Structure formats: C-alpha cells, structure tokens
Amino acid sequence: MKILVALKQVPDTETKIKVAADGRSLDPADVKWITSPYDEYALEEAIRIKEAKGAEVVALSVGGDSTKEVLKNALALGADSAVLLKGDGQGDAYQVAQMIAAYVKDKGFDLILCGNKGLGGDNAAMGPMLAELLNVAQANVIVKLELGEGTFKAEREIEGGSEIVEGALPAVITAQKGLNEPRYASLKGIMAAKKKTIEELDATPATSGAQVSALALPPERPAGRKLEGDAAAQAQALLQALKDEAKVF
Amino acid sequence: MILVFCELKDGQIRKPSTEALSEGRRLADAAGKQLGALFAGASCAGAAEAAKFGADVIFTAEGPTLASYSSDAFATLMADTVKAKGATVLLAAATAVGKDVAPRAAARLGAGYASDVTALSIVDGKLQAVRPVYAGKAFATTTFSSAIQVATTRPNVFPAAEKAGAGATEVLPAPAGDFKSVVKEILAKASGKVDLSEANVIVSGGRGMKDGANFKILEELADAIGGVVGASRAAVDAGWGLPHSMQVGQTGKVVSPTLYIACGISGAIQHIAGMSGSKFVVAINKDPEAPIFKLANYGIVGDLFEVVPELTKAAKALGIGSN
Ligand SMILES: Cc1cc2nc3c(=O)[nH]c(=O)nc-3n(C[C@H](O)[C@H](O)[C@H](O)COP(=O)(O)OP(=O)(O)OC[C@H]3O[C@@H](n4cnc5c(N)ncnc54)[C@H](O)[C@@H]3O)c2cc1C
Ligand SMILES: Cc1cc2nc3c(=O)[nH]c(=O)nc-3n(C[C@H](O)[C@H](O)[C@H](O)COP(=O)(O)OP(=O)(O)OC[C@H]3O[C@@H](n4cnc5c(N)ncnc54)[C@H](O)[C@@H]3O)c2cc1C
Numbered sequence: 001m002k003i004l005v006a007l008k009q010v011p012d013t014e015t016k017i018k019v020a021a022d023g024r025s026l027d028p029a030d031v032k033w034i035t036s037p038y039d040e041y042a043l044e045e046a047i048r049i050k051e052a053k054g055a056e057v058v059a060l061s062v063g064g065d066s067t068k069e070v071l072k073n074a075l076a077l078g079a080d081s082a083v084l085l086k087g088d089g090q091g092d093a094y095q096v097a098q099m100i101a102a103y104v105k106d107k108g109f110d111l112i113l114c115g116n117k118g119l120g121g122d123n124a125a126m127g128p129m130l131a132e133l134l135n136v137a138q139a140n141v142i143v144k145l146e147l148g149e150g151t152f153k154a155e156r157e158i159e160g161g162s163e164i165v166e167g168a169l170p171a172v173i174t175a176q177k178g179l180n181e182p183r184y185a186s187l188k189g190i191m192a193a194k195k196k197t198i199e200e201l202d203a204t205p206a207t208s209g210a211q212v213s214a215l216a217l218p219p220e221r222p223a224g225r226k227l228e229g230d231a232a233a234q235a236q237a238l239l240q241a242l243k244d245e246a247k248v249f
Numbered sequence: 250m251i252l253v254f255c256e257l258k259d260g261q262i263r264k265p266s267t268e269a270l271s272e273g274r275r276l277a278d279a280a281g282k283q284l285g286a287l288f289a290g291a292s293c294a295g296a297a298e299a300a301k302f303g304a305d306v307i308f309t310a311e312g313p314t315l316a317s318y319s320s321d322a323f324a325t326l327m328a329d330t331v332k333a334k335g336a337t338v339l340l341a342a343a344t345a346v347g348k349d350v351a352p353r354a355a356a357r358l359g360a361g362y363a364s365d366v367t368a369l370s371i372v373d374g375k376l377q378a379v380r381p382v383y384a385g386k387a388f389a390t391t392t393f394s395s396a397i398q399v400a401t402t403r404p405n406v407f408p409a410a411e412k413a414g415a416g417a418t419e420v421l422p423a424p425a426g427d428f429k430s431v432v433k434e435i436l437a438k439a440s441g442k443v444d445l446s447e448a449n450v451i452v453s454g455g456r457g458m459k460d461g462a463n464f465k466i467l468e469e470l471a472d473a474i475g476g477v478v479g480a481s482r483a484a485v486d487a488g489w490g491l492p493h494s495m496q497v498g499q500t501g502k503v504v505s506p507t508l509y510i511a512c513g514i515s516g517a518i519q520h521i522a523g524m525s526g527s528k529f530v531v532a533i534n535k536d537p538e539a540p541i542f543k544l545a546n547y548g549i550v551g552d553l554f555e556v557v558p559e560l561t562k563a564a565k566a567l568g569i570g571s572n
Contacts, residue, residue, distance in 0.1 A: 011383070013384075013499050013500075013518065013519045013522070014518060014519075015383070015386075017383050017386040017387045019387070024389075024390075026383075026387075037500055038500075092361060092362075093352070093362065094355070094356065094360075094361060094362065097356060119384075119499065119500070120382060120383045120384070121382060122364070122365065122380075122381070122382055122383075122384065122503075123352075123362070123363075123364045124348050124352070124364055124365075125352035125355070125362050125364055126352075127352075128320065128349065128350075128352040128353040128356070129352050129353065129355065129356035129362075130356075131320075131353060132324065132352075132353045132354075132356035132357050133356055136429060137320075137321070137429035137430035138320050138321075138349075138353065138429075138430060139320075139430055140320075140348070140349050141345070141349075143493075153433075155436070156345075157345070157494060158345035158346075158435070159344065159345055159443075159444035159446065159447065160437075160442060160443070160444045160494075161435060161436055161437040161494075162435075162436045162437060163318075163432045163433075163434065163435045163436060164432065164433045164434040164435075164436065165430050165431070165432050165433070166430065166431060166433050167428075167429050167430025167431065168429055168430070171429075171430065176493075177493055177496075177500055177501075178493045207394070208361065208394065209355070209359070209360050209361025209362065209393060209394060209395040209398075210361030210362060210363055210391050210392070210393050210394070210395070210398075211361075211391065211392055211393075211394065212389045212390065212391055213377075213390045213391070213392045214389070214390040215382070215387055215388070215389050215390075216387065216388050216390075217386075217387055217388075218381075218385065218386070218387070218388060218525065221525075221530075221544055221546075222546070224530075224542065224543075224544075224545045224546045224547060224548055225546070225547060225548070226537075226542075226547075226548045226549070226550060227547060227548065227549050231551055231552070231555035231556045231559045232559045232563075234549045234551060234556060234559070235549075235556060235559035235560040235562070235563045236559075236563050238531060238547055238549060238560065239560065239563050239564060239567055239569060241547055242508065242529070242531075242547070243567070243569070246508075246528075246529045246546065248450070248507055248508045248528075248529055249474070249567075249569045
C-alpha cells in the first residue's frame with residue numbers, strides 16, 4: 001500500500017495577525033510556522049496504517065524553502081520519504097490541488113491523506129478538489145478510518161452527529177481531530193530523518209481560480225459593560241440588557 | 250443564472266439553505282440574472298418552498314440513487330446543472346454536505362472557490378466574497394479569475410428573507426449509480442437540537458466548570474433560553490466525557506450565534522478565534538482580568554455556580570426563550 005500525506009505549513013495559532021504592506025497578505029515578521037494540526041492527524045494515521053499492515057508513506061508539501069521544516073518533521077515522525085513541490089506565491093487551494101494531482105498521477109497511491117482544513121486559510125477545499133482532479137473517492141472530516149481490500153469505511157463528522165462513508169480506494173481522506181493522538185518525534189526518528197533527503201521538484205504550473213485581493217483585521221468590538229450586584233441582581237440585569245438593549249430575546 | 254444547491258430535512262428546506270437562497274436572490278437582482286434552486290434526494294417534496302425565497306426556477310433530481318449522500322454523485326449533478334443552464338455562480342450553505350460537495354463541484358468546473366463566506370457581492374459581473382481567515386482573526390476579500398465562481402455561505406450570517414419568485418419547476422434525471430463513495434449510515438444524530446455552527450444562542454463552558462457533570466447547569470440555562478451547549482478545548486480535553494463536536498475554537502467549531510455566553514472560559518486566542526463572530530458575547534468569570542472580558546458586551550464577574558442558576562431562574566420568570 002502506498003500512502004501520500006499532504007502537509008501544509010501554517011502560522012502558529014498564537015500568531016497575532018498583521019497585514020503586510022501589500023494589503024492582502026500576512027506580514028511574515030514574527031510569525032512562527034508549524035505543520036497544520038489537522039495534517040498531523042493525517043500523518044499519524046498513515047504511520048499507524050504502515051505499522052499495522054505495512055505501507056510506504058510519502059510526505060508532500062507545496063511551498064517554498066521554509067516548508068522543508070514540515071517535511072523534516074514528517075520524516076522524523078516516520079514518513080519514508082518527502083517531496084517538496086516548489087513554487088512561489090500564494091495560490092489558492094485549486095492551484096495546489098492541480099499541482100499535487102500532477103505529481104500523484106500514475107504513481108500508484110492507494111490513499112491520500114490530508115487535513116480537513118489548513119489552519120488559517122480554512123478553505124477545507126484542497127482535499128475534495130484533489131479527489132475530483134484524480135477522479136477518485138473522497139471522505140472529509142474523518143474521525144475514524146478502516147481499510148478493507150481496495151475499500152475504505154470512514155466515520156465523518158456532520159451536524160449533531162456523524163455518518164459512515166464507504167467507498168473504493170484510491171481515495172482522498174481528510175482528517176479531523178479525534179482520528180488519533182499524534183505521537184512526538186523520538187530521538188531515533190530525528191536522527192534517522194537527518195539521513196534522508198527531501199526530494200525537491202518544481203511544481204507543475206497551474207492557474208488559480210480565486211485570489212485574495214485584500215486582507216483586513218476585524219473591526220474592534222465596542223467596549224463592554226460589567227454588571228454589578230449579587231448573582232441574582234447580575235442575572236436580572238443581564239437578561240434585561242439582552243432583552244432591551246441587544247434585543248436578543 | 251445564479252444556482253443555489255439546497256438541502257431538505259423532513260420535507261423542509263434547511264435554514265442555512267434558505268439563507269443561501271436569500272443571498273442568491275439579492276445577487277441575482279444585482280446582476281440582473283435568474284435564480285435557480287437545485288434539490289437532490291430520494292424525494293424532493295418541500296422544494297417548492299424555494300419560490301418563497303426568490304427562486305425563479307426550481308430544479309429537482311429525485312431517485313433511489315440519491316437517497317444517500319454521495320459526494321461524486323452530488324458534485325456531478327451540481328456541475329452538470331451549472332453547465333446545462335449556463336450558470337456563472339454556484340452557491341451552497343457551508344454545512345457538512347455543502348462543504349463536502351462544493352469544492353469538488355468547483356474543481357469539476359475549473360472554478361475558483363471561496364468557503365464559509367460572510368459577505369458576497371457582484372463586482373464587474375463577477376462574484377466577490379469576504380471570508381474569515383486565521384479563524385476570524387482577519388477577513389480576506391476574495392476575487393475570482395474563473396468564468397464560474399463557487400462559494401459556500403456561513404450559516405447564521407445571511408438573513409433568510411422571504412421574497413416571492415416565479416418558482417417554475419424542472420425535473421432533472423438522477424445519476425445512474427455506481428458512485429465512488431456513499432453514505433451508508435447516520436450515527437448519533439442528536440434529536441431535535443441544532444448544531445453549534447447553526448445555533449442562534451450558545452452557552453459554553455470551560456475549565457471553570459470543574460467537571461463534566463456540572464454541564465447540567467449549562468444545559469438547563471440553554472434549555473431556558475433556546476440555546477445549545479458548547480465547550481472550550483480545555484473542557485473537552487479534560488476527560489469529562491464531552492465530545493469534540495462540542496469544542497468551539499480554532500481547532501473546533503467556528504460559530505456565529507446572536508448570543509454567546511462563556512462560562513468559566515478565560516478567552517485564549519484559540520477560543521476567541523472560534524466565537525469572535527458572535528453578535529453579542531456574555532462572559533461569566535470569577536477573574537476580573539480574564540481576557541474574555543475584553544470581547545464581552547456584558548460581563549459578570551462572579552462564581553458561575555451561583556450566576557448560571559440565577560440566570561436560568563430569571564429567564565424562566567421572564568418567559569424568555571418561549572418566543
Ligand atoms: C506555488 C505555491 C506556493 C505556496 N506556498 C505557500 C507557503 O509557503 N505557505 C503557505 O502557507 N501557503 C502557501 N501556498 C498555499 C496556498 O496559499 C494554500 O494552500 C491555499 O490557499 C489553500 O489553503 P487552505 O489552508 O485554505 O487549504 P485547505 O483547502 O483548507 O487545505 C486542506 C488540506 O489540503 C492540504 N494542503 C493545502 N495546502 C497545501 C500545501 N501548500 N501543501 C501541501 N498540502 C496542502 C493539507 O493537507 C490541508 O490540511 C502556496 C501555494 C502555491 C500554489
Ligand atoms: C494548537 C492549539 C489549538 C487550540 N485550539 C483551541 C480551540 O479550538 N478551542 C479552545 O477553546 N481552546 C483551544 N486551544 C487551547 C487554548 O489555548 C486554551 O488552553 C483553552 O481555550 C483554555 O480553556 P478554558 O478557558 O476553558 O480554561 P482556562 O484558561 O483554564 O480558564 C478557565 C477560566 O475559568 C475561570 N473560572 C474558574 N472557576 C470559576 C468559577 N467557579 N466561576 C467563574 N469562573 C471560573 C477562571 O478564572 C479561568 O478564567 C488550543 C491550543 C493550541 C495550542
């Protein structure tokens with residue numbers, strides 16, 4: 001079995017967002033970069049499949065030189081090899097999907113694991129787009145995955161519950177929190193990863209469908225008000241305010 | 250044409266779909282275009298209601314092959330309808346199904362896609378979208394270079410406005426079957442309760458709740474004011490038996506209710522990211538310095554175990570939530 005894991009480098013969740021001078025991208029100064037947390041679930045799942053039934057795990061990222069950190073980490077965690085599709089700029093999910101599809105074509109992957117969304121970009125689009133471009137099955141926002149002979153059975157989160165999706169391999173599966181508990185890299189893994197090289201390829205050129213033309217910070221929220229008195233008085237004052245001022249009820 | 254993919258539940262159009270339809274109507278008027286509504290399922294009974302939300306044409310695809318959701322079947326239907334009707338804009342609500350199928354349909358159409366948008370407009374004949382990024386810490390204006398533009402609308406953001414449309418009907422053939430993946434079973438569908446992402450009122454608890462069993466007082470308050478209960482990650486991860494589906498935040502649900510009541514939640518940046526789109530925020534916390542107060546329209550410094558039951562009592566006395 002051959003598994004591809006698509007990993008995206010994203011700003012840490014603590015990042016204080018500053019808009020760059022171009023008015024449409026994130027100011028990269030002071031940003032700490034991490035692997036998107038959902039992609040960590042995807043990688044962990046691939047490694048567990050490898051441990052349980054044997055598999056070759058390839059980690060892939062589309063990005064620039066700094067993105068190699070994500071791939072080094074993936075190798076330390078247990079990926080067999082890593083590929084960086086190099087390209088400049090900030091394309092959209094559609095562009096990334098086309099680049100990954102061009103790489104994947106004819107390489108015989110049985111399973112492609114992604115995060116359900118890239119933290120920050122939050123499009124939740126690359127996986128389903130890739131599935132479409134490869135003309136294979138998809139299952140998104142997965143909290144449980146079972147593989148059969150050429151088939152999969154996945155539990156996916158939906159409003160107020162979950163549903164079981166079944167389909168044929170190859171497939172694109174996108175991971176949600178709850179799928180597993182990602183491990184930390186061991187010293188042995190980190191040492192072994194140092195001996196592995198990251199394959200660097202120029203990404204096949206592709207056009208984007210959507211662009212960010214402006215990035216803005218949300219408007220400041222108006223200053224709030226503290227409600228005084230004992231618990232009963234505070235409760236009373238709150239409900240009156242919600243009713244009369246905010247007109248929530 | 251502007252085409253809106255709509256979902257039915259128990260013979261009624263789901264609320265997020267009526268919101269997408271209403272926004273579609275507004276855009277169709279701005280662009281001088283027709284509004285189409287697309288339904289798919291074993292039965293599309295109830296689809297006619299789309300005329301109330303401005304649909305000029307209602308397309309229905311019915312049949313046993315559409316009884317269960319299949320991403321490839323639904324994406325095919327959507328893309329084929331867009332092409333056959335010459336639609337330039339395809340919308341769906343950003344629901345579990347909408348978010349699953351819309352990007353797949355977009356890729357089929359070679360179209361750009363904006364997910365979970367909070368504002369839409371037509372500029373120079375093309376769709377333009379505003380969407381939260383970095384979990385609401387910033388807003389990105391998205392423009393499209395593709396001839397067809399696809400977007401999903403965030404639930405609870407666009408008002409559902411009734412406006413009569415012609416409501417002509419057209420029956421579409423259902424796809425033949427043999428799909429790549431299909432939903433086999435729906436598990437643990439919580440009865441009657443709306444999902445956090447669609448809830449109008451949310452009462453959330455954090456580590457300050459001290460124990461999962463104490464969430465009962467939040468349930469009671471939520472029941473009294475017509476709300477749903479959420480949680481911080483600290484509460485979900487504490488081993489109190491709360492499911493991840495309750496988690497609000499950057500790695501949980503991003504919510505946009507009218508009212509969000511945070512009980513015993515400090516207001517970490519990752520939590521705020523998930524609920525800063527709430528219209529009104531109430532914070533109940535014993536620490537007057539808790540960051541959540543910076544965001545709160547109304548703050549109560551106090552012990553939640555005293556305040557929350559008082560709120561429930563007062564809400565019942567005022568007969569709130571009964572409307
Ligand atoms: C040539 C090129 C270079 C880029 N360089 C960078 C960069 O250095 N840093 C950066 O943050 N963005 C980069 N972008 C990425 C691009 O901005 C985003 O991937 C795209 O906008 C979608 O982001 P999202 O998080 O909303 O994706 P989503 O659709 O939410 O992502 C879902 C999943 O798809 C996979 N995925 C998404 N993007 C990538 C990727 N780039 N590589 C591997 N897997 C991915 C992940 O598994 C992710 O969890 C680049 C794009 C292009 C075309
Ligand atoms: C990658 C990453 C992703 C994350 N994603 C999320 C996410 O999606 N959602 C999320 O919520 N967090 C997330 N976090 C965690 C986040 O950083 C915080 O740790 C978490 O939000 C804290 O939860 P809390 O406010 O419930 O707990 P605490 O910060 O411990 O706050 C508890 C609060 O309760 C108050 N309190 C205690 N007792 C009482 C009482 N009797 N009456 C009134 N008030 C009381 C205290 O004063 C305190 O302010 C993430 C973190 C990381 C690193």
